[in-house]
Amino acid sequence: MNEQEFGFETQAIRTQLERTQFQEHSVPLYLTSSFVFEDAEDMRASFAEEKDRNIYSRYSNPNTNEFIDKICKMEGAESGFAFASGMAAVYSTLAALLNSGDHIVSASSVFGATHSLFINYFPKWGIETSYFNIDEPETIESFIRPNTKILFAESPTNPAVDIIDLELLGAIAKKHNLILIIDNCFATPYLQQPIKWGAHLVVHSATKLIDGQGRVLGGITVGDAELIQKIYLFSRLTGPSLSPFNAWVLSKSLETLAIRLDRHCENALKVATFLESHPQVNKVKYPFLKSHPQYEIAKKQMKLGGNIVAFEIKGGLEAGRAFLDKIRLCSLSPNLGDTRTIVTHPASTTHSKLTVEERLAVSITDGLVRVSVGLETVEDVIADLKQALS
Numbered sequence: 001m002n003e004q005e006f007g008f009e010t011q012a013i014r015t016q017l018e019r020t021q022f023q024e025h026s027v028p029l030y031l032t033s034s035f036v037f038e039d040a041e042d043m044r045a046s047f048a049e050e051k052d053r054n055i056y057s058r059y060s061n062p063n064t065n066e067f068i069d070k071i072c073k074m075e076g077a078e079s080g081f082a083f084a085s086g087m088a089a090v091y092s093t094l095a096a097l098l099n100s101g102d103h104i105v106s107a108s109s110v111f112g113a114t115h116s117l118f119i120n121y122f123p124k125w126g127i128e129t130s131y132f133n134i135d136e137p138e139t140i141e142s143f144i145r146p147n148t149k150i151l152f153a154e155s156p157t158n159p160a161v162d163i164i165d166l167e168l169l170g171a172i173a174k175k176h177n178l179i180l181i182i183d184n185c186f187a188t189p190y191l192q193q194p195i196k197w198g199a200h201l202v203v204h205s206a207t208k209l210i211d212g213q214g215r216v217l218g219g220i221t222v223g224d225a226e227l228i229q230k231i232y233l234f235s236r237l238t239g240p241s242l243s244p245f246n247a248w249v250l251s252k253s254l255e256t257l258a259i260r261l262d263r264h265c266e267n268a269l270k271v272a273t274f275l276e277s278h279p280q281v282n283k284v285k286y287p288f289l290k291s292h293p294q295y296e297i298a299k300k301q302m303k304l305g306g307n308i309v310a311f312e313i314k315g316g317l318e319a320g321r322a323f324l325d326k327i328r329l330c331s332l333s334p335n336l337g338d339t340r341t342i343v344t345h346p347a348s349t350t351h352s353k354l355t356v357e358e359r360l361a362v363s364i365t366d367g368l369v370r371v372s373v374g375l376e377t378v379e380d381v382i383a384d385l386k387q388a389l390s
Contacts, residue, residue, distance in 0.1 A: 008074065008190060013255045015070045017062050029248050030062045059236050063247040067206075070254050072222050074189035075202050080222035081232050082247060086185060086205020087113050088240035089219030093203060094150065096234035097179060097227065100126035103148040107134045107164060109157035109362040111183070112350055133361075134162045135293070140169075144176050151176075154183040155194075156298075159346045159370040160363035161186075161285045161310045163294035166301050170198015179227065185209075185337075190261045191303045200224045208337030209307065211253050212260050216246040260339075260375065264307035267381065268373040272309045274382050280319075280389045282312040282367065308336065309371045313389070316366035320345040323369060326388035329380060336372035341381045344370045 006014070017027050035054045037043035045051050054060050068080040083089040094117070098104070106118060108131035118129040130143040134157065151173050155164045166182065173180035182194035185205045194202050204210060206218035219242070221231055235241060242250075265288075272286035284291070287298035288305030298305065313319045323345070324332055330341040334350055344350060347359060347366045354364070373381065 009258045011073045012070060012257055015066070015073060017066050027063070027066060027248065027251070030244050032061075032244075033057050057244055058239050058241050061244045061247065063244040063251065064242050067218075067242070067247040067251040067254075068220065068222070070251060071189060071204070071220050074254075075184075075193050075222050076195045077202065077222035078225040079228040080220055081228060081235055082206075082242035083219035083221070083235070083240050084242055084246075085217045085240075086203070086207055086219040089203050089205070089221050090114055090183070091117060092235050092238065092240050093181065093201060093221045093231055094122075094152075095238075096231040098122075098127050098149060101147055102127050102150070103145050104129040104150045104152055105140065105143045105148055105178075106131055106152040107154065107157065108132065109134045109160055109162050110152070110154055111158045112354065114183070115354070115358075131361075134164050137165060137168055140172055141176070144172075144178070148176070148178060151178045151180045152183075153181075154186070155192075155301075156186040156287055156306055156308065157362075158186065159308075159310055159344070159350065159368065161287060161292075161306075161308050161370075162363060163287055163292070163298045163302075165294075165297045166192075166194050166197035166199065173198060173200070186306050186308055187302060188257060188261060190258050191265075191306060192301055195223060197301060201227055206250050207335070209261065209264070210257065210337075211250055212257070212337060212339060213253070214333075214335055214338040214340070216249045218242050218246050218250050261304065261307070263375055264373060265304035267375070267378040268307045268309055268371075269305060270378050271371060271373050271382060271385065272305075272311075275309065275311045275385070278386070278389055280314050282314055284309065284311040286310075307373045309373060311369055311371070312365055313367040313369060317347055320367050320369060321348060323388050327384060328387070329376070329384035330371075336370070338372060339375045341374035341376060341384075342372040343385075344372075346370055 034056050046053055064082050068082050072080050132140045132143050153164050180199045181201045182199045183203045188209045201223035203221050272284050272289050275281050276284045286309045330343050333342045346364050
């Protein structure tokens with residue numbers, strides 16, 4: 001069979017490095033900081049990038065290369081680079097492509113650390129960001145300036161699980177000659193491939209669902225080869241690369257991504273349906289609930305709804321804290337995408353450094369709770385949420 005005819009799961013499982021002389025079935029770890037050369041000419045040609053080979057694990061490593069290759073195939077990307085964390089991927093991607101005087105147009109609903117980059121650090125280097133409301137996509141073009149270079153968004157968003165039309169963003173980026181970057185962390189390549197809708201680059205925190213078991217940190221950016229080359233050159237110098245061990249773990253994790261996501265999504269829909277009927281809950285947001293404001297868009301661009309459910313408890317900030325204090329089975333953690341269900345209260349934790357106005361602008365109310373639904377028996381998860389809400 002032609003490799004392109006293989007299904008998603010087959011690509012995830014069978015994309016591997018060539019076997020060594022030992023004929024191993026599972027890919028070995030390449031825990032080495034550097035690689036040796038045959039002679040002076042081999043060394044010169046390698047450093048001149050006349051040869052495609054490993055030199056130093058800050059640049060590349062067989063385990064890292066395998067992980068990148070898998071994600072590229074899953075996302076339909078030309079090339080990629082892997083990072084030590086998701087935020088290393090976000091920062092390095094933007095820093096490699098932006099110059100002083102450039103402008104970013106971003107959805108206002110972005111991860112708190114990304115927001116801090118945009119408002120606290122990039123302005124020091126003469127880079128400004130304008131935010132559009134994800135509920136008002138018709139206003140996006142009004143924020144574009146002559147010096148706008150990047151259009152940035154998450155979908156689904158963290159933590160409010162809003163959805164934005166990727167096809168619309170792709171059309172706007174093409175019309176205005178912008179680089180469209182999509183943070184695809186919540187969806188993973190299994191549920192959504194933004195490049196199909198016009199994205200030039202796709203960013204992941206591999207720490208989340210790609211690892212899926214709360215073990216290692218990692219990040220990756222894939223997409224247009226010319227843009228990735230710029231990111232590679234920047235990252236080769238600045239050193240945010242993924243460790244070989246973490247790359248090996250993440251590559252193995254991808255082998256079960258599809259089967260894990262199927263169950264995550266099945267459980268999450270049941271949890272969302274339960275919460276929607278609970279008297280202590282004001283509203284629930286889950287992409288594949290018909291009550292979600294962007295339900296039709298989610299159905300168009302996503303295979304399933306993901307594992308994140310956001311809901312608003314009646315009673316605001318204190319009710320949110322009281323809910324967390326009553327949790328018994330689920331975990332209280334800032335992570336997500338784990339086998340174990342995790343509950344987080346963004347207003348008092350992950351987004352507490354934002355002002356009330358800033359939180360409300362991105363749909364984070366005082367009573368908002370984010371649930372990363374795991375792989376436990378879903379009835380047990382629902383029972384824990386039920387008793388904590390009572």
